[in-house]
Amino acid sequence: MLFNSVDFAVFLPVVFFIYWFLLNRNLQYQNLFLTAASYFFYGYWDWRFLSLILISSLADFTIGLLLKKQFNFRVRKGLLFASVAINLGILGFFKYYNFFLDNFVQAFSLFGSEIRASSLQIILPVGISFYTFQTLSYTIDVYRGQLKPTKDFIAFSAFVSFFPQLVAGPIERAKNLLPQFYKKRHFDYAKAMDGSQQIIWGLFKKMVIADNCAVYANMIFENSDQYSSFSLLLGALFFTFQIYGDFSGYSDIAIGTARLFGFDLMKNFAYPYFSRDIAEFWRRWHISLSTWFRDYLYIPLGGSRGGKWMNIRNVFIIFIVSGFWHGANWTFIVWGALNAIYFLPLMLSNANRNHIEVVAKDKLFPSLREVLFMGITFALTVLAWIFFRAENLGHAFSYLGRLFSAGNSGLRFNIFMDNYQVLFLFTFIAIMLFMEWMHRDKEYGLQLETPSPAKVWAVNLSIFSLTLIFEGATADFIYFQF
């Protein structure tokens, strides 16, 4: 079920009503109901893949309990390995089987050996990478002794399948989310109002920015060999805002929805396009995934403790794995590697933690130096997104080649096309950037701090109305495919 669908507009109030009005006296019933609602939410797309969520839930719940009773180091390690093998095994089969098979066949063909292997028609279950990582975090935390295993299967199922963040995150840590299912939840007016506002902002970013940018980004990327340099640059910019609006919009809706039910999810985006260097960008983009890799991969690999070269190796590993997490395509791997290369000079000069605070803190405007750094970081990000969006590496390189050499030969993208539609879109992107700049020290771009309820109402009503009026053609969230 899509957040920006009529189905969800019906589903959400119904679940909200039953949850707070009929089941508010019994925590167990609330958790059970949330699990059922989440399974319905997921099964609405394809009920067959509910079995995968159930398998992951059962496996990690059982392994958690076994870990509690087990003190033998080797057995404990074996249990952890079993959890990793089950979860990554399912993920690997559904997401990477064909990729490995194709590359294996191609690699052998380079040496003159021809292998006949038929790829399978595998449907990629929506959000599999997200809930797999979420449930893995539970077993790892239990294994490390950082979390007590739960005996409450209903609460655990609700944690794994919690519908607001099930299919596209934020990837919650068990330490943060699971305990929230144990505690009685009380309706909090301020939290619900704030959540509702965050949903409105998320819908605006998804339906107006992402869905409209998608039309032009697709048009240019799909015919990139016909467009002029400037048009290709616009195509890359459209995709840059599409992916941000799409993914951060989803996160805002997810966090806002969770707040309606009394839950606090972690922040997933912190205005990444205002970053002054790539390290800062990665502290602000898809935070739940970056920190997941930091906690469960980078630090276990030794982090920065083993000297500079070890650190460089580890950084490359997490960026490449992070790229591969996004999809079974070399484009994502190169995208990850490219970001690692961007990161390298900062790390070598120990400058990767130079920009921790929000840019131009307590000021309205950034300094010229900050503008320059933000511009450079943004440009590097735009270049990297070309790999992310391209169909394959050949496409990415030809896009880049034309971007820097085509000049004005080829089609010129006309911003006056479609009756001013593109001009409207630029205006909305400007509105989004303005709102986010003004609230860059807040949780989300529309988090207004004004004592005047009339102002809050006026802004919310305007953004909500603009969203419905100027929504683009409805499209799936990009990150569903990951």
Next chain:
Amino acid sequence: MKKYLLQIIGFLAAFLVLNFLTVLVFIKYDWNFNKRVKSITFNNPDYDCLVLGNSFALDGIDAELLSTGSCNSYNLAIGGASVRTNYIQLKEYVEQYEKKPEKVILALDSFRHDFKWDEIHPVVDFTMKGKTYGVRDLPFIKFKWLFRELIKKVISSRHRDAQLVKGQLRLEKKIPDATKTPEKPVPLAVENFKTSPWVQAIAQLCIDYDIQLIVLEMPSKAEQRNSTPVGPIPVVLDNGIPIEIHNFNSADFEFGLDPENDWIGNSHLNLYGAAKFTRTIKSRLKI
């Protein structure tokens, strides 16, 4: 909880009020809406001739010029209307008003649209008799493009300065037609007329109310002209009703349209082109 629910209800109520106000703004400032509301609230209209069609007819047929002489005319065409919408408009008109028109000009564009298209124009759908309203009829959802049109009026004098005269939208701006007629133009898409259930329904309605139906193909930019003569071309529709198509988009037929001065872009005539075209219709069809 009560406070939250009151806020949500208040928000939704304000949203509905905003939607309602929007309809009022559209009725006043949007040509299609304005015209539609007028046409369903005429006070005993005595039109002899009605023009049906979409934006090509809306811009391209001058009902005031058509009315000189004895044929009082009104242009009912609506931008973006399907032939099904035209059928609904005509049916409502003949059922609602005592005086029936003597003639109906169905001005179509087979070079662009498929006449089987089933969509009812949102403005007509919204204002249809007996309409039951649902969530998707909220003006903010249903009339998205009208907002864009309104903004265009605010920022562009070309849109702002247009006038609605007897249902015709008069646009003065000139955008030259720089296209060329192909060496081998395609023939007129007669099948499009023949097989359309909505052209058939209009023809049947005209028979039922004893109205003369004049079907014509609107002129297009040069590159979309066809190889069929101007006619009239006799055609028997799939429901057995014979009609004649006046093919004003024939590549062989010239009536003095100036590619530099008579177009507003995308095969739409400006007020100068519309006047020339209307005179041609008047003389050829003896209206």
